[in-house]
Amino acid sequence: MxxxxxxxxxxxxxxxxxxxxxxxxxxxxxxxxxxxxxxxPKASVDAGSQFGVDGNINIGTIDDWLGRDDVAYIDVRMLVDPGDYDKIGGDPVLSGTVEGFQVVPYPYLANLTGLPPEVAASQYSGSTLFTLTWDADGIIDTIQPNYEESEMIIKDLFPEDKAIFLMCGGGGYASFTRTLLIELGYDPEKLYNIGGFWQYNGNRKVHVKVSYGENNAKEYNALHRLNYRLIDFNQLNKKTSY
Known part of the structure; x- marks a missing residue:
């Protein structure tokens, strides 16, 4: 050549x-x-789901709906939940999530009820933005903001001009969050409980639990990898009148 x-x-x-x-x-x-x-598609609860998981957009199909500008992706688990989820086959540590999801723990939004006895025995019972009461059928009866900024924070964390995809470990916290938001005036057709990360088998996992050292004998949870939205109750003003 x-x-x-x-x-x-x-x-x-x-x-x-x-x-x-x-x-x-x-x-x-x-x-x-x-x-x-x-x-x-409009949010449509699967009638056969224990926690009201959406029939169209859920943990099995979520990979097809990621990366959208018109959606807020929110994981409502605690970083380390005091509830003993190990006893029901779960994980109390947020050891993984899905790409694009921000972390806004539901237990900081409102007081808990209805958890399995094994979990409820040690569930979170600290400060919350709202205090709820329920009627005899387990339906929310009253909602009281505990801080002057409670409603403002909710609006910041859960934008009303977007669809909101809610995920947790098994589906329960996401269900609680969806119900709370509906009671606060959000559009039910834009609120999707996509279910629990513990059943996620997609390709967009964010690995938080890290193994290292000889033969990967050591491990820790790299929680700094998460997009965590902090609610600092020490910075808030207690509500004194309603």
Whole structure:
């Protein structure tokens, strides 16, 4: 091959690589565009679900609905839950989540009720934005804000102009959150309980539990990897009148 032919060949290969990369980027862009413009179905509770998980958008289909600008993705678990979820086959530590989800723990939003006895024995009982009471059928009867900023914080954390995808460990906290938001005036058709991360088998997992050292004998939970939304009750003003 002459020097001229070699130069022409290199030029051809370079152009081929550029065109291939352009086509790949265009394909990825089109995929994202289709995902963004695909209409969201209205939230529709699966009648057979114990916790009211959505029939269309749930932990089994969530990968198809990630990365949207019109959705707020919220994991409502605590970083380390004092409730003993190990006893019911769960994990009290938020040792993994799904890409794009922010963490806003439900137990900081309102007082808990209805948890399994094994969990309820040590459940979180500290400060909350709201205090709820329930009627004999377990329906929310009253909602009282505990702080002057309670409603403001809820509006910040759960934007009303977006659909809201709620996830927890097994589906319970997400159900509680959806019910609370509906009682606070949110549109039920834009609130999706997608279920529990413990059943997630998709490809967008954020690994929080890390193994390291010889033979990976050591491990810790890299909670700094999470997009955690802090509610600092020490910065809030107690509500004194209603």
């Amino acid at each position: 002459t020097v001229k032919e070699e130069k022409e060949m290199k030029k051809f290969i370079g152009c081929f690589i550029v065109i291939t990369l352009f086509m790949m980027l265009s394909a990825c862009s089109n995929e994202v565009s289709v995902q963004q413009t695909r209409a969201l």
